[in-house]
Every structure is written in structure tokens, then in C-alpha cells.
Amino acid sequence: MDSALIIAVAVFLFTYALIISEKVHRTVAALFGAAVVLFLRVVPWDKVPDYLDLDTLFLLIGMMIIVNTARESGLFEYIAIKTAKLAKGSPMRVLLLFSVVTAVVSSVLDNVTTVLLLTPMLIYITRLMEVDPIPFLLSEVFASNIGGTATLIGDPPNIMIGSAANLSFTEFLINMGPMAFLDLLVMIGIIYLAYRRELHVSRSHRQNLLSVIEGLSEEEAIKDPALFRKSVVVILAVIALFFVHDRLGIEPAVVALSGASFLLLWSKQDPEGILEKVEWTAIFFFMGLFIIVGSLVETGVIADVARWMVGYINNTGEALLVISWFSAMSSAIVDNIPLTATMIPLIKAMGSSLNTYPLWWALSLGACLGGNGTAIGASANVVVIGIAGREGVKITFMDFLKIGLVVMFTTVGVGTLVLWLRYVGV
Amino acid sequence: MEALNRIISRKFKDIAGDRYEQIIKRYREFLLLPDELVLPEVNSILFPIDRFSLDIPEELFETLRAYAGASVHLIYVSEKRTLRLIEQTLGEKEAERLKEEKINFAKKTLDTLAPTLEDLGLSVKKSRVIGSKSDDVIELMSTGKFDLLVISRCFGSEPSKTSPVSPVVFKIVQHIESPVIVY
Numbered sequence: 155m156d157s158a159l160i161i162a163v164a165v166f167l168f169t170y171a172l173i174i175s176e177k178v179h180r181t182v183a184a185l186f187g188a189a190v191v192l193f194l195r196v197v198p199w200d201k202v203p204d205y206l207d208l209d210t211l212f213l214l215i216g217m218m219i220i221v222n223t224a225r226e227s228g229l230f231e232y233i234a235i236k237t238a239k240l241a242k243g244s245p246m247r248v249l250l251l252f253s254v255v256t257a258v259v260s261s262v263l264d265n266v267t268t269v270l271l272l273t274p275m276l277i278y279i280t281r282l283m284e285v286d287p288i289p290f291l292l293s294e295v296f297a298s299n300i301g302g303t304a305t306l307i308g309d310p311p312n313i314m315i316g317s318a319a320n321l322s323f324t325e326f327l328i329n330m331g332p333m334a335f336l337d338l339l340v341m342i343g344i345i346y347l348a349y350r351r352e353l354h355v356s357r358s359h360r361q362n363l364l365s366v367i368e369g370l371s372e373e374e375a376i377k378d379p380a381l382f383r384k385s386v387v388v389i390l391a392v393i394a395l396f397f398v399h400d401r402l403g404i405e406p407a408v409v410a411l412s413g414a415s416f417l418l419l420w421s422k423q424d425p426e427g428i429l430e431k432v433e434w435t436a437i438f439f440f441m442g443l444f445i446i447v448g449s450l451v452e453t454g455v456i457a458d459v460a461r462w463m464v465g466y467i468n469n470t471g472e473a474l475l476v477i478s479w480f481s482a483m484s485s486a487i488v489d490n491i492p493l494t495a496t497m498i499p500l501i502k503a504m505g506s507s508l509n510t511y512p513l514w515w516a517l518s519l520g521a522c523l524g525g526n527g528t529a530i531g532a533s534a535n536v537v538v539i540g541i542a543g544r545e546g547v548k549i550t551f552m553d554f555l556k557i558g559l560v561v562m563f564t565t566v567g568v569g570t571l572v573l574w575l576r577y578v579g580v
Numbered sequence: 581m582e583a584l585n586r587i588i589s590r591k592f593k594d595i596a597g598d599r600y601e602q603i604i605k606r607y608r609e610f611l612l613l614p615d616e617l618v619l620p621e622v623n624s625i626l627f628p629i630d631r632f633s634l635d636i637p638e639e640l641f642e643t644l645r646a647y648a649g650a651s652v653h654l655i656y657v658s659e660k661r662t663l664r665l666i667e668q669t670l671g672e673k674e675a676e677r678l679k680e681e682k683i684n685f686a687k688k689t690l691d692t693l694a695p696t697l698e699d700l701g702l703s704v705k706k707s708r709v710i711g712s713k714s715d716d717v718i719e720l721m722s723t724g725k726f727d728l729l730v731i732s733r734c735f736g737s738e739p740s741k742t743s744p745v746s747p748v749v750f751k752i753v754q755h756i757e758s759p760v761i762v763y
Contacts (some may be wrong), residue, residue: 178589179594231606270599274607374610433595533595538724540592541600551584 184442205448209317216410224385231375234275257301289349303522304334311494322400460503478516485524512577528564632733646702656686
């Protein structure tokens with residue numbers, strides 16, 4: 155067997171094992187793996203630009219700059235207070251509104267930022283209502299992962315898939331949007347059925363909540379009104395441009411970078427402070443992974459696995475089922491970013507004998523929603539559980555697993571059914 | 581299961597970093613629970629002083645005016661260890677002389693400060709003690725007799741460039757649960 159092939163597979167498996175074990179930071183694991191395959195020339199240096207997906211990297215950087223600049227204005231605290239006021243002291247409304255707002259915000263911004271900014275408000279409201287915060291927090295986590303599935307920019311796997319398969323923002327919204335909406339309703343239904351006894355509040359508590367919430371001023375949350383207005387304008391403009399980027403012939407990454415640079419120029423914010431807040435560890439994690447997966451492509455491993463898989467899969471329908479459920483199950487355990495990075499070249503390689511178009515949606519569905527299965531399945535889960543723990547609300551791995559698996563199987567099942575009906579037929 | 585929960589908290593640190601601390605700090609500026617919105621009722625105040633903490637700003641008196649009607653226990657604390665050290669190095673006679681000087685100084689200080697506090701509508705009880713500056717204040721606060729502690733940041737030692745609050749004050753505020761005004 156080719157020694158380069160053995161090295162590529164060994165590095166890939168070792169890096170995966172390191173990421174799963176959490177013994178070292180995932181970025182360190184990915185960079186170390188990348189360094190090994192580059193040092194041993196499994197991936198030649200001149201091929202590195204081919205494997206580094208600049209669309210994904212620049213889209214992530216651009217959106218991170220926009221979010222971090224907007225954050226300085228108090229925009230997200232404003233949204234949180236506004237949502238709390240709309241709920242009018244009803245636990246069911248709080249559940250519904252926070253789930254919808256989280257899903258909508260997550261479909262545009264990254265899930266971690268969304269839950270980091272909304273969770274403190276949600277915990278505060280549940281304390282005022284004196285109800286168990288767990289159903290509300292779980293609903294928020296699931297809504298964030300479901301919302302991220304809806305658009306090209308909602309979740310890193312979607313950015314990677316969109317870039318690799320050249321899928322537009324509108325295509326994503328048309329294919330994944332309705333599915334995400336349906337899954338959101340199903341998820342809220344599951345939470346309601348599981349926790350309906352805890353979603354009641356006495357009249358006095360409701361009055362108490364109403365008087366305190368009404369006393370909150372969303373205007374007070376706005377730290378910098380000028381930056382607030384500019385951030386809203388730029389975010390709306392960027393979203394509008396995403397809708398037409400394919401017709402204008404502009405890459406999504408260019409839209410994000412243009413929005414970011416324009417906001418920095420217009421707002422006159424200190425670029426050093428904003429750029430410092432870009433999650434460079436995530437960016438370098440992506441870079442490392444792209445090179446490691448590149449080594450598998452370079453040595454022909456991906457092509458061999460694809461050929462082997464195609465030998466067992468007879469048609470697109472079967473491939474759709476295999477990809478959606480395999481990626482969902484894997485994403486519940488492993489980080490969905492390395493999984494997507496590995497699956498992308500595999501699906502590309504299957505293109506010679508299968509229609510891969512529905513398979514991209516199957517991958518997006520599984521990779522994004524599989525994360526709902528376990529507490530470590532997605533970054534948003536970990537963040538909400540972490541925040542809850544710091545605020546004295548204990549959500550154990552088992553607590554999450556019991557409801558998470560039900561949500562994962564149901565939402566992926568609904569999504570697969572929608573895809574099947576659309577692309578395979580009855 | 582415990583290992584998985586440990587992984588979650590490690591991942592949380594990796595993912596959220598210090599972003600959560602910044603966000604929660606920002607939220608705390610305007611999200612208060614009803615019991616946090618109610619100003620604590622203050623009927624009795626402990627006000628320890630020593631030779632380092634005699635520079636009292638006017639703003640403190642203005643703040644204390646809000647508690648008119650409350651009783652203040654104004655206590656001058658001298659460090660017992662210092663006296664023992666002097667006794668060991670300079671002898672018993674010298675230590676006794678210093679002790680007397682300290683008592684006189686404490687009496688004079690208390691007599692000067694008490695009328696100012698009484699002018700604010702506070703009833704003042706004066707006392708002197710030779711003991712441990714940190715432990716005695718912590719012990720007095722732990723009796724539950726006082727609703728508020730008013731203490732200088734220089735209580736116990738001169739402030740330095742690196743530490744604007746004396747270590748004695750640090751220790752005290754870490755050990756008590758009642759509200760504290762550090763001036």
C-alpha cells in the first residue's frame with residue numbers, strides 16, 4: 155500500500171480521535187494533523203491553496219466582524235428585551251417567542267453568539283416567573299440548531315456545503331427553510347408535551363413578571379445609538395445582497411467581507427478591538443481540517459471510499475437516506491465541521507454515478523440537526539449548558555440525551571421525508 | 581457521566597472563552613430581580629477606623645446622610661500584633677507607653693469624628709479595641725447586629741500603587757455577606 159495513503163488515513167483518524175477525546179483543543183489537533191501531512195509532503199505545498207476553501211474562511215471572517223461590531227451597539231440585548239416584553243408574562247409565549255427569535259437570529263448569525271446573547275435573558279425571565287428554566291433552555295438550543303439549518307450562512311456546515319457545491323443563498327432557503335420551519339414547530343410540540351406541567355405560572359407571578367419586564371427599557375440596552383442604526387442597516391443590506399448574490403455573480407464570502415469592511419469604515423470602530431474578537435481559533439481549525447481532508451483527496455482515499463459506497467447504493471433515494479442518517483448520527487457524537495469537511499469530497503466523488511444535488515441537502519440536514527442528539531453534539535448545546543451551570547441550573551448529559559434524541563430522530567425524520575417527497579417521489 | 585459533564589465544561593471554556601463574562605456583565609447593568617431592586621434596609625452600621633483611614637471624603641458623609649436615624653458603631657481598632665512586636669523588641673515599658681499613646685489618639689479621633697456623624701442624624705456609639713483588625717471586624721459583622729459595613733480602602737495599611745485596596749479590607753469583604761461601602 156502507498157505510504158502516503160497510510161499516513162493520510164492515520165493522521166485523519168488520529169486527529170479525529172484527538173477531537174473526540176477533547177484532550178487537546180480541537181484547533182491544536184487540526185493544526186498538528188495539517189502540519190504532519192504538509193511536513194511529510196502528503197499534500198504538496200503548491201496544492202494547499204486548492205484545498206483551503208477561501209469562500210468558507212472569508213464568509214466566516216466577514217460575518218464574525220459584522221456580528222462583533224453590531225454586538226458593541228447593544229443590538230442583541232435590545233432584541234432579547236423586546237422578545238421578553240412581547241411574551242407578556244405567559245410561559246408558553248416565552249417558549250414560543252424565544253424559540254422563534256433564536257431560530258431566526260441563528261439563521262443569520264452563528265449559533266454560539268445567538269445563544270450566548272439570548273440565554274441570560276431567558277434565565278432571568280424564568281427566574282421572575284419562578285418556573286423550571288430547563289424546558290426553555292432546551293427549546294432555545296434546539297431552535298438555534300434548527301434555525302441554523304435554514305440558510306447558507308446559518309451554520310458552518312452549510313457554508314462549507316454551499317461553497318463546495320456552489321449553492322446560492324436562495325437555493326438554501328428554498329430547500330432547507332420550509333424544512334427548518336416544520337422542524338421548529340415539531341420541536342416546540344415535543345417540548346410542550348414533555349414539559350407541559352412546568353409551563354404554568356400563577357397569576358401573582360405573572361403580574362410580578364409583567365411589572366418587572368414592563369419596567370425594562372430596551373432603549374437602555376442600546377449602548378451606542380448611532381452604531382445600533384448602522385449595524386441594523388448593514389445587516390439588512392448584507393441579507394438583501396445574499397438573496398441576489400448569485401444573480402449578481404458575487405460569491406457569498408464577498409458579500410460578507412464587503413458588509414464587514416463597510417460597517418468598520420462607517421462606524422469608525424477600532425478595527426484592532428473588533429478583529430481581536432474574531433474567533434481565530436475556529437478559522438484555524440477550519441484551515442487545519444481542509445488540509446487534512448485534502449490529504450485524503452490527494453492520496454485517493456476519498457475516491458476509493460466513494461467507489462465502495464456507490465457499489466452498495468443503488469439510487470439517489472438510498473444515498474439520501476444513508477447520508478442524512480449517517481451524518482445525523484455522527485454529528486450527535488463528533489463535531490459536525492470535520493464530518494462535513496470529510497463528507498463533501500465524498501459526495502463530490504459520488505457525482506459520476508449519482509445525482510448529488512439532493513445529497514447536499516441531506517448532508518446539511520444531518521450535519522446541522524444531528525447536533526441536537528447529545529449535549530456535546532453542537533457548540534450551542536455546550537454553551538447553553540455551560541451558562542445554565544454557572545447560573546445554578548444543572549442540565550446533565552442524561553437530561554439532555556433523553557429529550558435530545560427524541561428531537562433529533564423526529565426532526566431528521568421529518569426533514570428526510572420532505573427531501574424524499576421532493577427529490578425521490580412517493 | 582461525570583467525565584462527559586467535565587468535557588462539557590471544558591468545551592464551554594474553549595468555545596465561549598471570556599465572551600460570556602462580558603455579556604453577563606453587560607446584562608447585569610439593567611437586569612435585576614425584584615429582590616435585587618429593593619434597597620436593603622439599614623438600621624445599624626459598623627464603622628471601623630484606624631490611623632490609616634482618617635482621610636474621609638465628603639461624599640461618604642453625603643451617602644451616610646441617606647441612613648439618618650440609623651445607629652453607627654464607630655470603633656477604633658489597634659493591631660495587637662504591633663504592640664507585641666514592640667514589647668519583644670523595645671521592652672515592656674516602651675510598649676506600655678506606646679499603648680497609652682494609641683489609646684489617647686483613638687479617643688481623640690473618635691471624639692472628633694462622632695459629632696460629624698451625629699450631625700447627619702445618626703446615633704453614634706464609640707469604642708476602642710486592641711486586637712486583630714481583620715478578624716475583629718469579621719467577627720462583629722458575623723454577629724448579624726449590623727446591616728452595613730463602612731470601611732476605608734486604607735484600613736489596616738497604606739495603599740500601594742499595585743494594590744489600591746489594603747489586604748485587610750480584601751480579607752474582610754471576602755468573609756462577610758452584608759453590604760459594604762468601601763471609601
